[in-house]
Amino acid sequence: MIGDTHRFTVGDFVCVAFCDADQVRDGVGLFGKIDPEVLRQGFDEAGYQADALKFSMNILYIKTPEHSILVDTGLGAGMSKLPESLLMAGIELNKIDTIIITHGHGDHIGGIIGTDGTPTFPKAKYAIWKDEWEHWLGEATKAENPNPSAQKNLLPIKDKVILIEEDGEIVPGVQAIHAPGHTMGHIALLVASKGEKLLHIVDSAHHPVQLAHPEWSPNFDVDPVLSAETRKHLFERAADEKLPIMAYHFAFPGLGQVERAGDSFKWEPISS
Numbered sequence: 001m002i003g004d005t006h007r008f009t010v011g012d013f014v015c016v017a018f019c020d021a022d023q024v025r026d027g028v029g030l031f032g033k034i035d036p037e038v039l040r041q042g043f044d045e046a047g048y049q050a051d052a053l054k055f056s057m058n059i060l061y062i063k064t065p066e067h068s069i070l071v072d073t074g075l076g077a078g079m080s081k082l083p084e085s086l087l088m089a090g091i092e093l094n095k096i097d098t099i100i101i102t103h104g105h106g107d108h109i110g111g112i113i114g115t116d117g118t119p120t121f122p123k124a125k126y127a128i129w130k131d132e133w134e135h136w137l138g139e140a141t142k143a144e145n146p147n148p149s150a151q152k153n154l155l156p157i158k159d160k161v162i163l164i165e166e167d168g169e170i171v172p173g174v175q176a177i178h179a180p181g182h183t184m185g186h187i188a189l190l191v192a193s194k195g196e197k198l199l200h201i202v203d204s205a206h207h208p209v210q211l212a213h214p215e216w217s218p219n220f221d222v223d224p225v226l227s228a229e230t231r232k233h234l235f236e237r238a239a240d241e242k243l244p245i246m247a248y249h250f251a252f253p254g255l256g257q258v259e260r261a262g263d264s265f266k267w268e269p270i271s272s
Contacts, residue, residue: 003081005089006253011193013173014063017246017253018085020074021057021107026050030206032219042216046209053207057107058254060200060246061091062191067171069098071189071200072248073111073120076153082111083120096121098171101128102202103186104136105220106149108248113153127170129178130163132185179204179234181227182220188234190243199243204231206249208267211235211258235265244270 004019027043027050028036043050059082060071068091074080083093099121102108114120137158140150164176164187179188182203189200204227205211206218214232217224238245238258247254256269 003085003088004252005085006255007089008255009196010062010191010198011173011196012065013191013193015191015198016061016089016091017255018059018061018074018082018089019056019252020059020080020082020111021055022252023055025053025055027053027207027209030055030218031216033224034216039216042213043209046212048207048209053209054251055207055249056252056254058246058248058250058252061086061089062174063091064171064173064193067098067174068096069100069171069174070096070121070124071100072102072108072202073099073153075107076109076111076113076120078115080111083114093121094123096124099124099126100170100174100176100187100189101126101132102189102248103132103183104128104139104150104154105183105203108203109153110149111153113156119156125160125162126157127162127164127176129176129185129187130165132183132187133161133163135183135185179230181217181223181225181230183222197241197243198246199234199238200246200248201231201234201238202248204234205247208250208256208269211265211267212261214264239265 001022006017040050062069074082136150139147169175173193175190177188179186191198215228217227221227239260259266
């Protein structure tokens with residue numbers, strides 16, 4: 001439920017998953033470009049109820065020896081308990097120095113600016129893929145119908161942004177991986193410490209049924225063909241390298257293992 005936390009470690013890094021939303025979605029609506037009968041059969045075979053899918057928003061916090069990092073900021077604006085949850089977990093908002101914005105959708109940037117118009121994390125720098133930043137900055141500054149979430153949350157931080165232009169470390173132990181398709185500047189993350197790793201695929205997949213059907217792209221993906229290619233590549237990497245993964249929208253805490261199952265994959269969740 002909203003406000004739940006799940007603490008774990010990756011090597012020397014202390015990590016916490018926070019539940020920012022706990023919803024139920026209709027799979028036929030979620031994957032609206034796919035034949036409904038195909039969807040229902042696929043969900044049934046995978047053991048999911050197509051009209052009652054668990055759909056969370058899982059925010060990752062990482063404490064390294066050098067940095068205090070938040071990956072995305074959730075819904076914000078009165079819809080989120082993230083600031084309270086962070087404080088309850090002993091994480092001071094003004095001690096967070098790095099916020100990684102995986103992409104510019106409202107459920108990932110909504111908590112940057114508080115309801116009072118001030119930054120929720122006053123001392124943070126913000127890392128985002130360069131093309132993603134430029135796209136949403138353009139959306140925020142359009143003369144007609146500007147994107148309200150980008151306008152509210154991105155314009156005030158434009159002097160605090162670190163632009164990512166290629167795969168590599170954002171801070172020591174946290175690496176950006178360009179994962180386009182959901183948006184063109186969407187990134188995944190590889191967290192690594194003391195020989196342990198976590199692959200955070202963020203919105204490269206939206207539900208575990210996509211492990212059995214990597215070709216299924218939801219309505220949210222701007223390039224459904226490219227997102228399917230990205231998704232399959234990340235699943236292959238996770239399975240072959242035995243990397244635990246985290247997914248932003250899988251049922252809380254969104255953590256698990258990917259295993260090969262013939263030409264597709266299967267999901268083994270880690271219980272909270």
